[in-house]
Amino acid sequence: MIDWNKIDTVLLDMDGTLLDLNFDNHFWKEFVPLNYARKHGLALDQAKDELVPLFKRMEGRLEWYCLDYWSEALALDIVGLKAEIAGLISVLPHVVEFLEAVRRSPRKVLLVTNAHPGSLGLKMEKTCLHPFFDEIISSHAAGKPKEHAEFWHWLHRRQPFDKSRTLLIDDSLAVLNSARAFGIQHLLSVSRPDSAQPKKVIIDYPAIEDFRELMAGL
Numbered sequence: 001m002i003d004w005n006k007i008d009t010v011l012l013d014m015d016g017t018l019l020d021l022n023f024d025n026h027f028w029k030e031f032v033p034l035n036y037a038r039k040h041g042l043a044l045d046q047a048k049d050e051l052v053p054l055f056k057r058m059e060g061r062l063e064w065y066c067l068d069y070w071s072e073a074l075a076l077d078i079v080g081l082k083a084e085i086a087g088l089i090s091v092l093p094h095v096v097e098f099l100e101a102v103r104r105s106p107r108k109v110l111l112v113t114n115a116h117p118g119s120l121g122l123k124m125e126k127t128c129l130h131p132f133f134d135e136i137i138s139s140h141a142a143g144k145p146k147e148h149a150e151f152w153h154w155l156h157r158r159q160p161f162d163k164s165r166t167l168l169i170d171d172s173l174a175v176l177n178s179a180r181a182f183g184i185q186h187l188l189s190v191s192r193p194d195s196a197q198p199k200k201v202i203i204d205y206p207a208i209e210d211f212r213e214l215m216a217g218l
Helices: 022-040 044-058 067-074 078-084 095-104 117-127 149-158 173-182
Strands: 009-012 108-113 135-138 166-169 186-190
Touching (some): 022 067, 022 078, 067 078, 078 117, 117 135, 149 173
Parallel strands (some): 009 166, 108 135, 166 186
């Protein structure tokens, strides 16, 4: 799928790419509404009805990924709630083998995530993946999420790379679209970011279900 002779830099998303998105989906769709309902004396269905449009309005904006924003908006300790169910954080199958192989190669490997530093720190603590990366970069440092062109310009200044020899793997089509517009040539999606959900049909980009698909030639 990938001609590794043409790749010098590997950019990797975290949630839904390296880590199972089941944690985040459960957290935002079930655990946050449950605690919001308890806090505000609502039935669970009422809480979900209130939260869904709030979340929808923030999609694609940095606030959607900002734990401080949601802690204030919902009057909940979002960081603390994440820590409560941190046992659900898990690495997707064969990710570690892939990271070990790409780390042994001469390529630069960057973790590039929209995750808030509070969530990023918790997940690195639980998974111990941090040694595999030359740098771990949160879009919160840029002030723009990966869905926006400004992020990629900022990243390119911070960590210069050859767009024609760079691979980005990300489960978000909006992020891949933004990266393609910026000029990153090698783009891969993930067809099963959430292990509890069926495989997705992705037509806009090549997609992997399992990182073993990328091991040949690495």
